Structure formats: C-alpha cells, structure tokens
Amino acid sequence: MKNKFLIIGILCIILLLTACGSKSSEAEDNEDYTLRIGVTQNDQNAEFIGVESFKEGVEERTNGEVSVELYHSDQLSSVPDLIEQAAMGNGVGTISDAAMLGDIKKEFYILQSPYMFDDYSQVDDLTESELYQGWVEDFTDEGIRILSFNFYLGERNLATTDEITSAADVKGSVIRTSGAQIVDETVSEMGGAPSGMPWSEAYPGLEQGVINGVEAHNLAIYESSMYEVIDYIAKTNHYQLVSALVVSEDWFNDLPEEYQEIVLEEADKGGKVASELALEESEEYEEQMKEYGVTFHEVNREEFKELTEPVYDxxxxxEIREEVLEVLDQ
Structure with a gap:
C-alpha cells in the first residue's frame, strides 16, 4: 500500500513539473512584442496616418504577434520623454524631427540645418549613404533604433502676428521653437528670440501675446488652428522638415530577425504614406489659410541663408557639412 501511494506521489510530481515546463515554453513562445507609439500631432495629421500604415502592415505581416498601440496629441507623453523612455529600454516609440535627435547625436542636426538641402531628394541621397548608416549604427549605443528617416512633412516657415517681409522684420520677435539647439540657433541668427515650449502651448501663447510667432510647417499650423491667432506667414523655408520613426533599441533587438525586417520595411512604407499625404495637404492648407485671412509673403531666402550661416560654426x-556635401556631389 505504501509503495502504491509512493508511485502515485511520484507520478503527480512528474505531471506537475511537466505542466510547469509546458507553461514556461508557452510563455516563451508568446513573448509580448507590444510597441506603444506616441506622436505630437492629432489623428488627422499625415505623420499619424503614416504610423497607422506602419501599425496595419506590421500586425498583418506578423499575424498579430507584434502589436502596435497608437496615441496622438501627446496623449502617451511628449516626444523628448518618449525618446528618454525608449533609451531606457521601454517598448515605446515616436516620430521625432532631426533637431531633437541631434541634441543626442550632433550629426543628425545636419538633416534640419538651415538651407542645407535644396529638396527632399537630397535628403534621400544622404540617408542612403554609408555616412548616414554609420550614424544610425552609432545611435544604437544611445538605446535608440531609427527605423526610418523619411517622414517628409513640409517646409518650415515663420507664422507670426506681425508682418515679416524681410529679415529686418524678424528682429526682436519672440518665436516659439521646440527648444532643440539647432532650431534655437537658427531663429537667433535670423534676429528672433527663440522660446522653447511644447506645441500645445503655442496657440494660447500667441493668443495671449506671450510669443509673436512660431516656426512651423503648414500641416502643423493648419491642423492646430493657428490661423486663428496668426496673421502672416513668411515663406522662409529655412529647412524642410524630415522626421524619423524611432523606437527602443532593446525592444527592437528582442524581436525575432524576421520581425525586425518586417518592422523596418513597414516603417519605410509608413514614411512614404505620410510624405505623399503631407505634400498634397500642404498646398491645400495654404489656400485654405488664405481664405481665413492669413497673408503669405515670399521673402528673399538668400538674405536669410546668409544670416543663418554662422549656425554651422x-x-x-x-566638418559634418563638408562630409555631407561630398555625399551629395557624388
């Protein structure tokens, strides 16, 4: 009888260990690859629609194994905070312009430097080069993985309450910036006084007279209803906004290799979706803002280009600019 109970006990232990092993194996097979992406603009903005395309493509091609949650209008957190969280290894991502990434690794400033590129095709030439790929690989040491750098959202101009028809008119104007060093330097050399603040605070800042203007592109201006509190847009086109879809390097490295390839491919597609929509909407929004009473001024860009030259020094x-110019001349 004792032997019988002993055998039953041993069988129970074996079954228990087998069950635990099975659960452990099942947990390994069902790792959580959830990614949460937060963006600054609303859910109608081209960059959000671009990450929607990314989400749909990734989830479909991985049969839902990689899940992407989207948050607009800074609902998840601000872009700088999300970049910091990603660097710490959290499963988050965001759309960041080159200026904010440049605050971490200076080379990326060049993608948002004043009058550096004639058009987006030159940006493509750079991002396809070995020089740029080296920057991307080095950036992983910061805990950040750049999935794509092809969210082209439009030219940046000065949208103000006071009329700007020449560089002399900028002097003394308080201009909202993202707070990134390259943007602050650009506005300063133009003659303005940069004021770094969250985008969500720009509208009340203009309404209350705390700032005189913002440096922004048509999509951001229109979709935030800035046309209600500004009267003029000077088409300085001091740089063409190109942004990146960035995620945690730790999160990316945890993905199976085949999923990494899917994520990279869908990020590139998402950027193209956003860019095509942004190009169309930028022209439409300019016409609609004119109907709201906003006056657009063509300005002497060479004058602004000369003023902002000291930014590079x-x-x-x-040296970085010279290296990039060599790439563009090839």
Whole structure:
C-alpha cells in the first residue's frame, strides 16, 4: 500500500513539473512584442496616418504577434520623454524631427540645418549613404533604433502676428521653437528670440501675446488652428522638415530577425504614406489659410541663408557639412 501511494506521489510530481515546463515554453513562445507609439500631432495629421500604415502592415505581416498601440496629441507623453523612455529600454516609440535627435547625436542636426538641402531628394541621397548608416549604427549605443528617416512633412516657415517681409522684420520677435539647439540657433541668427515650449502651448501663447510667432510647417499650423491667432506667414523655408520613426533599441533587438525586417520595411512604407499625404495637404492648407485671412509673403531666402550661416560654426558642424556635401556631389 505504501509503495502504491509512493508511485502515485511520484507520478503527480512528474505531471506537475511537466505542466510547469509546458507553461514556461508557452510563455516563451508568446513573448509580448507590444510597441506603444506616441506622436505630437492629432489623428488627422499625415505623420499619424503614416504610423497607422506602419501599425496595419506590421500586425498583418506578423499575424498579430507584434502589436502596435497608437496615441496622438501627446496623449502617451511628449516626444523628448518618449525618446528618454525608449533609451531606457521601454517598448515605446515616436516620430521625432532631426533637431531633437541631434541634441543626442550632433550629426543628425545636419538633416534640419538651415538651407542645407535644396529638396527632399537630397535628403534621400544622404540617408542612403554609408555616412548616414554609420550614424544610425552609432545611435544604437544611445538605446535608440531609427527605423526610418523619411517622414517628409513640409517646409518650415515663420507664422507670426506681425508682418515679416524681410529679415529686418524678424528682429526682436519672440518665436516659439521646440527648444532643440539647432532650431534655437537658427531663429537667433535670423534676429528672433527663440522660446522653447511644447506645441500645445503655442496657440494660447500667441493668443495671449506671450510669443509673436512660431516656426512651423503648414500641416502643423493648419491642423492646430493657428490661423486663428496668426496673421502672416513668411515663406522662409529655412529647412524642410524630415522626421524619423524611432523606437527602443532593446525592444527592437528582442524581436525575432524576421520581425525586425518586417518592422523596418513597414516603417519605410509608413514614411512614404505620410510624405505623399503631407505634400498634397500642404498646398491645400495654404489656400485654405488664405481664405481665413492669413497673408503669405515670399521673402528673399538668400538674405536669410546668409544670416543663418554662422549656425554651422556655432555648433561645430563645419566638418559634418563638408562630409555631407561630398555625399551629395557624388
């Protein structure tokens, strides 16, 4: 009888260990690859629609194994905070412009430097080069993985309450910026006084007279109803906004290799979706803002280009610019 109970006991232990092993194996097979992406603009903005395309493509091609949650209008957190969280290894991502990434690794400033590129095709030439790929690989040491750098959202101009028809009119104007060093330097060399603040605070800042203007592109201006509190847009086109879809390097490395390839491919597609929509909407929004009473001024860009030339020396970017120009001349 004792032997019988002993055998039953041993069988129970074996079954228990088998069950635990099975559960452990099942947990390994069902790892959580959830990614949460937060963006600044609303859910009608081209960059959000671009990440929607990314989400749909990734989830479909991985049969839902990689799940992407989207948050607009800074609902998840601000872009700088999300970049910090990603660097710490959290499963988050965001759309970041080159200026914010440049605050971490200076080379990326060049993608948002004043009058550096004639058009987006030159940006493509750079991002396809070995020089740029080296920056991306180095950036992983910061805990950040750049999935794609092809969210082209439009030219940046000065949208103001006071009329700007020449560089002299900028002097003394308080201009909202993202707070990134390259943007602040650019506005300063133009003659303005940069004021770094969250985008959500720009509208009340203009309404209350705390700032005189913002440097922004048509999509951001229109979709935030800035046309209600500004009267003029000077088409300085001081740089063409190109942004990146960035995620945690730790999150990316945890993905199976085949999923990594899918994520990279869908990020590139998402950027193209956003860019095509942004190009169309930028022109439409300009016409609609004119109907609201906003006056657009063509300005002498060479004048602004000359004024902002010291930015490269101020941020010790002369050598970087020369390296990029070599790539563009090839």
């Amino acid at each position: 101020n941020l010790d970017m002369i």
